[in-house]
Amino acid sequence: MSNSDTSALRPPAASPPPAGPGPQPPALSLPGRIQRLLHTHAILGPAAVLVIAVVAFSLVADNFLLPGNISLILQQTAVVGTLAVGQTLIILTAGIDLSVGAVMVLCSMVMARASAEAGLPGPVALLAGFACGTACGLLNGALVTRLNLPPFIVTLGAMNIYFALNLWISRSETVLGTDMSPLLMWTGEVFRIGQTSVTYGSVLMLALVTVLAYTLKMTAWGRHVYATGDDAEAARLSGIRTKRVLLGVYTLAGLIYAVGAWVLIGRVGSASPQAGLTENLDSITAVVLGGTSLFGGRGLVVGTLVGALIVGICRNGLSLAGVEVLWQNFAVGVLVIIAVALDQWIRRAKA
Template sequence: MARLQTLLHAHPTLGPLAVLVLAVALFSVLNPRFLAPANLSLVLAQVTVIAILALGQTLVILTAGIDLSVGAVAVFSSIVMADLATAVGLPGPAALLVGFALGTGMGFANGLLVTLLKLPPFIVTLGTLSIFFALNSVVSGGATVRGADMPSIMTWTGSTVSVGGFGLTLGSAIMLVLFACLAYALRSTAWGKHVYATGDDREAARLAGIRTDRVLLSVYAIAGALYAIGAWVLIGRLASASPNVGVEYNLDSITAVVLGGTSLFGGRGGVAGTLVGTLIVGVFRNGLQLAGVQVVWQGFAIGLLVLAAVAIDQWIRKVRA
């Protein structure tokens, strides 16, 4: 057990990966349709938006913070993009750029409140959650913008390309590229090392010469940009921009990060684990649905997985002692 504990501490993705493989094997035995290319395509498409949002959430949690405004930023960005492209008549690319800038700005605002006022990230993002959802209601007026009324580039991410019988949406392709880029940045750049150091021990990182406030600002700004990209993918997924979605995105993104082996205490984990954690949620929900399990019990199973993941993380962290 001590060797396993040390191994999982050094490679936090191994545990979630083993769970994913076992889940795929189990559900493929319970229902042969699970491994059908069409069903696997559906699983990936269903988790794409949450995966992108969880990518930003991972950066925040790596710094020992948490972001409860994920859903509000994504939905508000999608509404602004759609309204600019329809009601205002802005060209599609310009509307997207404004939406990306808005998402980045909202993330940057979270970072400023955390660094300048020294407020806990939980409190900051809980407050901005309400603010952004309120602004979303004001701007949208509660109305959904149809994809048919938008320029084609707004719903472009919902297009599907066939790869050997497997349907890959362009939104999923964007998601995989984002994961690859962030994985490289965290593993192979000074910025990535500073993110881990800040999350592991912020004061020690500051004394070592790392400008921790700048690191935190960059993390929250990049997270906001990722949420805005997720908003674009969301529009393509729904073929519309609705102000009434996103309530569950906060918990779903945190669930994916935790299941992926990233520690809620910061400084340990990575985006590869987050991708695996997102797939675990998607596989369990799809597999249980094919097995005829009621929705309420699907949520029950996901909740048990989260509790188990946090308990295992606590056990793994003791290896430092």
Template sequence: MSTTLSTNRPSGGAPSEGDHPHRSPLTRLQHLLHAQATIGPAVVLLLAVIVFSLLSTRFLQPANISLVLQQVAVVGTIAVGQTIIILTAGIDLSCGAIMVLTSIVMAKVSAEHGLPGVLALLLGFLVGAGCGLVNGLLVTRLKLPPFIVTLGTLNVFFALNLWYSGSATIRGTDMPALLLWTGQTFTIGGTRVTYGSIGMVLLVALVAFVLKNTAWGRHIYATGDDAEAARLSGIRTNRVLLSAYGIAGVIYALSAWVLIGRIASASPQAGQLENLDSITAVVIGGTSLFGGRGAVVGSLLGALIVGVFRNGLALARVDVLWQTLAVGVLVIVAVSLDQWIRKVRP
């Protein structure tokens, strides 16, 4: 059934200034941020780069830029999947556990059972998709809140990870080269860039295109904006939600591949806090926790903002305690801004 819905999409929805000539500048800003969710994060990132480049001459050096990109690659990739879930007005606390579990599966079946790299990756993607579908089925069939579902599966997947790995790290020297490929680098203008970072950017571009230009993407926004209205208009919201969790699971498996290349091993303890970091990146990137508004490009900007802040503060010799506090303040400000933007009126 073909349907057309009016949703809070990131690329439109705000009336033009010509329609409301008496709006105050603050109201116009509110409408602009409502229509273009990535403007705010882009401005914050630009200001952060300028400030930290003034505070430290090392900040813009190629070696440091390379370090920031490598640090952002994992959380930036996993944030893509998290964005899809949050756009549906859900949340996924199990994403980090799924990533680590799939990394262990990929590494162990290749290192200990001799499976070729390509097949190990495919198996990892299947495991990631399966974990995501478990979350989706619990949300759609049992009608459980996504927060509760993924809080429970976070512990389930983490326990499976420890059981299957035996709490042992698998070294990169025991794996096929393909699993470590995302950690290899090439040079652009004196800056060493990993293939994992490039993969992250390509993934963001692909998912952004799909969300903006396909019926599935429009249904994701519609479901997050008002699930009941979407259902009444003919959208099979349960199928949309199930597909969102399944695709997010595959993306978490991709982030596992990036993680293996990043640390040149597969550790059952690595990346356990990526669930919180991914949510932080998505929120700072302008995606509404209430669903229906945001963009995956904003999540990439959010991940870069967190990476730039932590790196810049470290170069400025600010204690890790205050670095964490600064990121926490950013999250609170981002959520407060989202609440203000959501009050926009035509």
């Protein structure tokens, strides 16, 4: 009998036993599940804080939810929210801008002086302010990208420069709204939704949030911004021109700060060289509370809007509760520290 015949008579070899299940990862604890959830859905944390703040202050102050007070919160949020949109772009690239308030006030004085003293038409005065903000942002970006200086140091020095230019241009004098073009006051005009008055400045802020949210999510430039903030060297090696991205981010942020100046003029009804003293802290607080990481590469503009609402609600609610401005600033500072600590905890979540 041949070998082929004998092999046909052999019983089939037994199949190997199925491999047992491998080691299973340990089940996550409740804090671990919350950490992973917040890491995956960055908007959930800010939304929860917003709901808690609304409920808490509605219990503390009886008039908190009245239409007139809601309108006031929206007006207050319009300025901070607009500035925070520009701040979000910079923080997404792992930078920070301390010159936010100074640029805004400088642009507001340029607009006001161009209209009230130089007699320029409203659109021209508005464009002059926009050009001023864009130039300030371009200067910040050039110093960061061309000289490789840290954004913190650049914007800290720029803040003092812009405040000095503001005092020089304004001569420490306030320009009344009655002396300016009606176009500069347009952002303070209101229309009604039910019993609540809404300013056009608030609508302008929402338009900015919508445009920037779409741009960051749906365009190549937006993906380059996230990549640059997440790991600039890896982004550069993949072909992204990171310095050009950074320069564009700072320049666009400066233009957005000029839009914030327009909103501020309408909100206050004048252009004051002393306005915007707390906007640096409030804009950074809004961005961080909105879930954007100070380490770059993670965050949403919509979250920044929620963060701006939280800041506005906290300041308004504390004011209604009789808390002095001193302690309102104290509370906002505490919120910043808590938000940064929470961000570091969330970033440690395992993918």
